[in-house]
Amino acid sequence: MKAKKVVKDQKTNKKEKTENMTIKAPFELEKLSNDEYILNMGPQHPSTHGVLRIILKLDGEVVKDLYADVGYIHSSVEKMCENKKYEMIMPYTDRLDYLSAVNYNWAYALAVEKLMGITIPERAEYIRVMLAELNRIMSHLLWYSAYGMDVGALTPIMYAFREREEVIDMIEGMTGGRLTHNAFRFGGFKNDLQKGFMDSLKKFIGHFNDKIDEYEALLINNVILTARTKGVGILSKETAMSYGVTGPSLRGSDCAIDLRKTAPYSIYDKFDFKVCTGKNGDTWDRLKVRMDEMRESTKILKQAMEGIPAGDIMAKVPKIIKPAPGEVYTKVESARGEFGVYIISDGTDKPYRIKFRSPSFSNLSVLKEIAIGSKIADVVAIMGSLDLVIPEIDR
Amino acid sequence: MVELILFYAFAGVIIFSAMLMVLSRNIFHSALFLAVTLLGVAALFAMMGSFFIAGIQVLLYIGAVVVLTIFVINLTKQVIGQDAPQVNEHVIPAIITSLLAACLIILAVLKTDWGTRIAQSVAQTELTDNTALIGRQLLTNFVIPFEVVSVLLLAALIGAIAIVSRDKEAEK
Amino acid sequence: MELIKELFYNSGKPLGELYTWAHGIWAGWGAPPFLLDLIFQIIIGVAVALVVVLNALWIIYYDRKLSALMQIRKGPNRVGPLGLLQTIADTVKLMIKEDINPKAIDVLSFWVAPLIIFVPTFAVFLVLPFGKGLIPADLNIGILYVIAITGLTVIGILAAGWGSNNKYSLIGGLRSAAQIVSYEIPMMLVILSVVLLSGSMKMSDIVAAQANYKWFVIPQIIGFIVFLIVGNAEINRAPFDLPEAESELVAGFNTEYSAMKFAFFYLAEYTNLFLTSAIGATLFLGGWEGPFLPPIVWFFIKTYFVVTILMWIRWTFPRIRVDHLMEFSWKYMLPIALLNLVITAIVIKLV
Numbered sequence: 001m002k003a004k005k006v007v008k009d010q011k012t013n014k015k016e017k018t019e020n021m022t023i024k025a026p027f028e029l030e031k032l033s034n035d036e037y038i039l040n041m042g043p044q045h046p047s048t049h050g051v052l053r054i055i056l057k058l059d060g061e062v063v064k065d066l067y068a069d070v071g072y073i074h075s076s077v078e079k080m081c082e083n084k085k086y087e088m089i090m091p092y093t094d095r096l097d098y099l100s101a102v103n104y105n106w107a108y109a110l111a112v113e114k115l116m117g118i119t120i121p122e123r124a125e126y127i128r129v130m131l132a133e134l135n136r137i138m139s140h141l142l143w144y145s146a147y148g149m150d151v152g153a154l155t156p157i158m159y160a161f162r163e164r165e166e167v168i169d170m171i172e173g174m175t176g177g178r179l180t181h182n183a184f185r186f187g188g189f190k191n192d193l194q195k196g197f198m199d200s201l202k203k204f205i206g207h208f209n210d211k212i213d214e215y216e217a218l219l220i221n222n223v224i225l226t227a228r229t230k231g232v233g234i235l236s237k238e239t240a241m242s243y244g245v246t247g248p249s250l251r252g253s254d255c256a257i258d259l260r261k262t263a264p265y266s267i268y269d270k271f272d273f274k275v276c277t278g279k280n281g282d283t284w285d286r287l288k289v290r291m292d293e294m295r296e297s298t299k300i301l302k303q304a305m306e307g308i309p310a311g312d313i314m315a316k317v318p319k320i321i322k323p324a325p326g327e328v329y330t331k332v333e334s335a336r337g338e339f340g341v342y343i344i345s346d347g348t349d350k351p352y353r354i355k356f357r358s359p360s361f362s363n364l365s366v367l368k369e370i371a372i373g374s375k376i377a378d379v380v381a382i383m384g385s386l387d388l389v390i391p392e393i394d395r
Numbered sequence: 396m397v398e399l400i401l402f403y404a405f406a407g408v409i410i411f412s413a414m415l416m417v418l419s420r421n422i423f424h425s426a427l428f429l430a431v432t433l434l435g436v437a438a439l440f441a442m443m444g445s446f447f448i449a450g451i452q453v454l455l456y457i458g459a460v461v462v463l464t465i466f467v468i469n470l471t472k473q474v475i476g477q478d479a480p481q482v483n484e485h486v487i488p489a490i491i492t493s494l495l496a497a498c499l500i501i502l503a504v505l506k507t508d509w510g511t512r513i514a515q516s517v518a519q520t521e522l523t524d525n526t527a528l529i530g531r532q533l534l535t536n537f538v539i540p541f542e543v544v545s546v547l548l549l550a551a552l553i554g555a556i557a558i559v560s561r562d563k564e565a566e567k
Numbered sequence: 568m569e570l571i572k573e574l575f576y577n578s579g580k581p582l583g584e585l586y587t588w589a590h591g592i593w594a595g596w597g598a599p600p601f602l603l604d605l606i607f608q609i610i611i612g613v614a615v616a617l618v619v620v621l622n623a624l625w626i627i628y629y630d631r632k633l634s635a636l637m638q639i640r641k642g643p644n645r646v647g648p649l650g651l652l653q654t655i656a657d658t659v660k661l662m663i664k665e666d667i668n669p670k671a672i673d674v675l676s677f678w679v680a681p682l683i684i685f686v687p688t689f690a691v692f693l694v695l696p697f698g699k700g701l702i703p704a705d706l707n708i709g710i711l712y713v714i715a716i717t718g719l720t721v722i723g724i725l726a727a728g729w730g731s732n733n734k735y736s737l738i739g740g741l742r743s744a745a746q747i748v749s750y751e752i753p754m755m756l757v758i759l760s761v762v763l764l765s766g767s768m769k770m771s772d773i774v775a776a777q778a779n780y781k782w783f784v785i786p787q788i789i790g791f792i793v794f795l796i797v798g799n800a801e802i803n804r805a806p807f808d809l810p811e812a813e814s815e816l817v818a819g820f821n822t823e824y825s826a827m828k829f830a831f832f833y834l835a836e837y838t839n840l841f842l843t844s845a846i847g848a849t850l851f852l853g854g855w856e857g858p859f860l861p862p863i864v865w866f867f868i869k870t871y872f873v874v875t876i877l878m879w880i881r882w883t884f885p886r887i888r889v890d891h892l893m894e895f896s897w898k899y900m901l902p903i904a905l906l907n908l909v910i911t912a913i914v915i916k917l918v
Binding site: 397421423430446447449450451453454457458459461462463466468469470526 | 673
């Protein structure tokens with residue numbers, strides 16, 4: 001009789017334990033007041049843009065607390081990289097952020113080149129810059145269309161995709177890939193520019209600025225959108241810095257940090273462009289910064305197109321990549337912010353350890369700071385303005 | 396003939412759904428049955444030719460009262476799957492109230508001179524548009540009750556706002 | 568030939584003749600007359616149902632084509648000529664899909680909600696003046712009937728939100744109720760201004776009051792604009808589609824619905840769009856009145872003109888936020904509508 005009871009107790013204990021484990025939130029359900037309830041946004045939700053789960057504590061429509069539950073598509077990229085040869089790692093960096101893959105390739109290539117001490121021919125640098133800027137435009141265009149969907153405007157996506165298609169076609173001509181290119185090689189670039197690329201680029205640069213005006217008229221300057229985003233989700237400069245927010249999300253908070261300007265890599269110091277910043281750090285400023293950045297990218301593209309020299313596209317690189325023991329950290333300005341690669345080499349053909357510093361992870365962590373006290377619809381608008389890419393968060 | 400059948404049909408619906416409303420253990424279902432009851436009453440009004448009253452019945456009682464009731468039910472913590480108790484501790488007051496109400500209705504039914512009433516209502520049906528009639532009556536013979544009701548509603552509104560603002564102050 | 572022409576241009580007369588003729592024959596057989604009335608009413612009901620369904624099929628196709636035009640796409644163009652049969656294919660697909668009932672639903676509310684939403688929508692067609700004398704039931708409270716009956720759909724949306732036992736649905740239902748109740752008030756005030764001008768709530772009288780091209784859109788231009796905005800909000804379409812805000816609430820109150828039940832929501836949404844436009848056309852654009860073409864054609868032309876405006880709005884704007892929505896109704900729409908009503912009353916008294 002007694003033994004039975006003990007068994008029963010154990011059973012109930014076990015049950016309680018598993019029940020507790022399913023609630024992965026820092027705030028417990030018992031602590032909810034009478035007006036509050038928990039809403040799971042995700043893992044499958046139209047506006048998390050991937051497998052991200054945001055647990056919201058709500059009072060009516062007002063967000064009282066939130067917790068971002070990441071890791072649903074964790075695929076241990078960093079660990080996998082330890083078992084791959086250096087040249088085999090390049091495609092993995094594509095998959096981190098499939099929307100601006102080039103910058104991720106670039107950071108990795110820069111790291112290995114720094115370890116090996118390779119200098120890159122100038123033509124290859126120009127091609128890299130052009131590809132990266134095209135990729136940045138492409139990523140921002142996708143962000144623009146997705147943001148339109150987030151705030152309920154269904155038409156902007158079609159207009160942005162019209163130009164995005166043009167950009168992707170150009171990139172496809174350059175690299176053979178549309179989203180994940182894997183076109184960088186240690187010491188240069190995979191192939192030289194295709195015939196006709198310059199013409200299509202010239203055509204694109206010629207009309208793209210007008211198209212950006214059109215996008216702004218269509219969505220960014222819309223009355224409803226400005227009412228929804230101005231003064232909403234204000235991210236102060238200090239908070240942004242302390243959370244390690246980078247990229248357009250940081251620059252929206254009146255903080256002119258752009259690695260292309262502040263810590264120039266490659267040949268970015270040769271180009272004349274502006275670091276776009278916002279004033280108030282609210283959601284609308286972050287949107288505006290991205291729109292302005294597309295204009296600046298076009299400017300860089302124009303200069304690169306005019307200044308590209310003839311010459312080699314590959315430096316002399318040993319057949320087998322075997323860097324000397326040591327460690328290196330390189331960072332680039334991706335479309336989302338600072339992407340860093342940290343490599344420890346032990347002298348073999350595989351890295352001893354690789355660490356990726358991904359911008360979206362830090363950018364997501366600030367969501368809690370800026371979204372509490374706003375409405376459900378604001379959470380979506382704010383999250384969209386941070387421009388998150390989930391595989392890059394989970395890695 | 397048709398009217399008789401329709402009348403009994405609607406009366407059946409009204410009584411049946413009213414009973415379901417009281418007997419249902421699910422508070423949301425009660426609200427839905429209340430809507431059906433009121434719709435049935437509106438249908439009876441329409442059969443009597445007072446379309447305006449029927450329309451107002453649907454608009455106010457269902458479109459406003461029942462909707463607000465359901466709204467409040469929705470605002471409570473999820474009570475889905477929970478059976479509301481049908482009996483509470485106020486049994487004796489409830490019995491007294493019900494008996495009094497029943498007496499009132501029975502008295503009203505017995506005291507009414509149905510013959511002349513029906514003749515009157517038939518005569519009224521002849522009027523093509525009784526909306527204008529109601530409007531005139533409200534602003535001439537019944538202007539004082541009409542205004543009193545408006546003031547009452549206004550007082551209720553202000554009272555609601557006062558209660559809400561007091562809660563807000565307490566929160567601060 | 569003459570008869571067909573009259574049937575189109577002055578439908579009331581031949582239909583009335585048909586009615587008396589049928590009654591004569593019926594009386595000859597010695598059958599009770601109310602049975603024939605019943606048969607006539609059933610025929611009218613079936614005809615209205617046919618109009619509802621066919622119109623919904625067309626309006627969905629039209630929405631998709633128009634949105635495609637605005638979004639530099641092609642739109643449906645595979646099923647049938649110009650994709651005309653696409654909606655039918657979609658409907659058939661929805662019919663044969665599995666009807667999923669989640670475990671934790673409240674069965675009665677979950678099942679009855681699509682019906683509560685659809686039936687009032689259907690019932691409003693009874694008072695639409697499609698043409699001269701072509702009105703299924705010319706009630707003397709016409710427009711009041713419309714307001715009263717459409718108000719019932721809120722219960723369906725709330726029942727759907729509550730019965731699904733899903734927080735997204737619940738929020739959607741609550742938003743919808745708050746939205747429809749708040750926007751109903753400016754809507755009523757605007758309609759009241761029109762009723763003041765026409766002096767009757769009967770739909771045929773409202774059309775008659777606008778005869779000889781004295782359309783109410785001219786004296787009531789503010790009213791018409793308010794009507795368009797408020798009507799758009801009442802039928803939950805973008806930018807007022809908060810109850811089913813996809814990016815916030817997944818699908819709002821119809822998140823858990825599938826197959827035919829979902830089709831009812833969809834059908835009701837588009838039928839409501841048509842209804843609001845039809846009422847707008849009747850109240851402000853002179854109903855079926857127009858030169859050369861038969862009245863019924865004019866009715867549909869005007870209705871689809873309003874439909875196009877509403878669709879244009881829908882495919883252009885982002886979604887408004889829930890508190891802005893309430894503010895917009897109470898702080899802007901209501902005072903404007905009230906002012907419009909007062910000015911209308913004063914002008915009528917003076918003139």
